[in-house]
Amino acid sequence: MFEEVGTTTEGDLIINMGPQHPATHGVLHLVVTLNGETIKNVEPHLGYIHRSIEKMCESLTYRQFIYVTSRMDYLSAHINNHACAMCVEKGLQLEVPPRAQVIRVLMDELTRLASHELWWGAMAMDLGAFTPFFHAFREREVINDIMEETCGARLTMNYMVPGGVMHDLHPNFQQRVKDFLQLYKRKIHEYDELVTGNIIFQNRMKGVGIISPEDVISYGCTGPVARGSGVSSDVRKLYPYEIYDKLEFDEVLEDGCDSFARYMVRIREMQQSVRIIEQLIDNIPDGEFQAKTKAVLKLPKGEFYSKAETARGELGVYIVSEGGTTPYRIKFRSPGFSNLSALNHLVKGGKIGDLIAAMGTLDLVIPDIDR
């Protein structure tokens, strides 16, 4: 256990931030070395909700293990399922019907929107503004209701299966998504008025938590963290999957390298997600929503790796198969884990307030880090 130390030999204060702390969004434990208000070192201690999903998956079949992965990054559960389903499909060399592909992309983008909404609210709350949280949830609830109608769940949807999606869209889906887009466009300006344009907010975010593009790559950061430093890392653009190569959307890049750049990336990404949904919502092709698959899936001997862009970055699923019905070894390359490793680099020399702001812009989801 941790030694009962209050100060280091140089007289610096050591405080334990977490595992229960309002700003760590879960059970992240940071041991922070402080000199007054200045941060000298931040050391994450993980594992408070480590469930060893990788080990669990070794005894689950290729149909079953996908459900466990919803519990990793629960805010982009769809995209986790999607990456796993894609990996199994790669092994089976399965072609996904066009309708299923469109449904998957639609669901991914709705999930991304919902995830960024929650991040936006929580981020502002970290900085001491409570109100944005409720404004973000106003829109997020609508997405959750849409999800509930089609998938039967609001958070861990388990909607993707190898070969397509589990069942067809709810008849109300198209209309409700269109209604949501209208509502969203009416309300989006509130976000900028309430938070982005606020002078205190900008002063808190600009010029803190700086990470250079070289360090971003070296630390393996992906997603908005990388794109906030101008590093192109959108899997949807670099290694397009499903129908992303046929869609019109921009990879959002900011070159500020600071917390504000990462914030702006996510804000602008929400608009890109809306763009993608708008392109697809009226063009869902008819046809099967699921390819024909055998009841028991067996992957050939070999190694399969698939990647998908979650709301937090690049999620990799690495399956080593021995030809059986269960994976021999499975590894999830979670974006949060790598992003977290850059935290110390981001905040060293800053103030406690900067630590909170930088942590907010990393958008940490602890089950994703611990797995």
Add this chain to the structure above:
Amino acid sequence: MTNEELKTTLGELAATAVIDEADANGWLTANIDASNWLSFAQSLRNVPELQFNFLFCLTCVDWKTHLTMVYHLRSTMHKHELVVKAKLDRTNPEIETVAHIWRTAEFHEREVYELFGVQFLNHPDLRLLILPDGWEGKKPLLKDFEDPINMIRL
């Protein structure tokens, strides 16, 4: 760089490396000896035609007879990818760290260290990251790990 070009370049670089054909993902796999890993990694990172600057996945597989370290590398400049594998002895797994080449390896190696028991030589801070402090006994992700209380068997 295409896989063919990559193969010739890698062949010149490390004569001992055995390079497998592209797998289902379309990536070459370089099988190397664990003792050559550090110099190989350095050249992968620094040779201008290769420039593998992004270690996007680092893991280990327990094959019951031996362990295999698996490194997935990508170059963000040249857009090519490579898998590097190194066989490790199961009783005393040891390999050089690459945390100073790709800093993301620091955390990933700590994870592999506690879940597989692989010793990373010269690692800056090789301590338990996920498991509780003072964890003793088998490493959880090894195939012969048994936990009758918490493990689900179907």
Add this chain to the structure above:
Amino acid sequence: MWSLSNIAANIDQWLNANMSPTWALIVEMVIAGVAVIGLFAALGLVLVIMERKVSAWIQIRLGPNRVGPKGMLQSLADTLKLLVKEGMTPGGADKLLFNVAPFVAMIVAMLLLAPIAFAKDFQLWDLNIGVLYISAVSSISVISILMAGWASNNKYSLLGAMRSGAQIVSYELSAGLAVLAIVVLTGSLRISDIIQAQENGWWLFKGHIPVIIAFIIFIIAVTAETNRAPFDLAEAESELTAGFHTEYSGMKFALFFLAEYVNVFIVCAIGATLFLGGWMPFHIGNWHAFNGVMDWIPSSVWFFGKTFFLIFVIMWFRWTFPRLRIDQLLNLEWKYLLPISMFNLLLVTLIAIMGWHF
């Protein structure tokens, strides 16, 4: 006519008719003490429910709506809960300081109620240095926070207390300078004189732009002095969990909580008194008909209306602004507010000497 001053006068008369003057004074003191404690409790209840309703309104939700009509008894229920909770003292804490700190905070808040004029001729103590007394006594509140933070034996509390010390000490300067602007214009430190001087218009309207600047600086500074967001660094929930009162529970926590709200009331009351005329109705120069209509509204309504308006403004700040960082907070004070308010004070002095104000 029913008014607070008439009631007070009647009680005074009745007591003096029935007892010796000494006893009458003693009884009056007791009544005043009970009234202050009652006001203290009532203010706590009202302000907490007000804060929750205001925040709910800003955050598009309903707020408390179960206990009592429209949830109005919610804060009473919360108070009951806090009363019956165990008041814990952490192991390594300095027991004396830890237990005394909340009472110091409360006593300071109570002392500050003394010179406030709640209505026409209704004031506990109209001392001739009222404004000075207020600035002097309000400085003591930082001691209670430092005591609480130091005695808790908790690093979060200590950090919160140190932040609060730096913050309150620096913001007191510009709050004091803003108050001085009005003192210069009035030429008196006595609260009743200041109110009387606003008979033909409030200082905010009479004193040209410098007084408006002083008013804005005053509002910013007192928000910081009372540790309210966006200057709530001493408790900074997402950074220091709860700052200086992390270790407090039960009634001791409630006292801090109460003291915070009463402090908000007091600073708003002072702001209303100095800049918005206190209980003085809204008068415009020589428009006697208009002024006569305004006089029909009781003076206590004027006072509480203005005060609660300012409280609402401060609550509005809290629920819309993010928090500042500690270095930005001190920069704002020492680099911007203090120089501005010093220069502003010079301007006000010039105006007062030349008699340029209305």
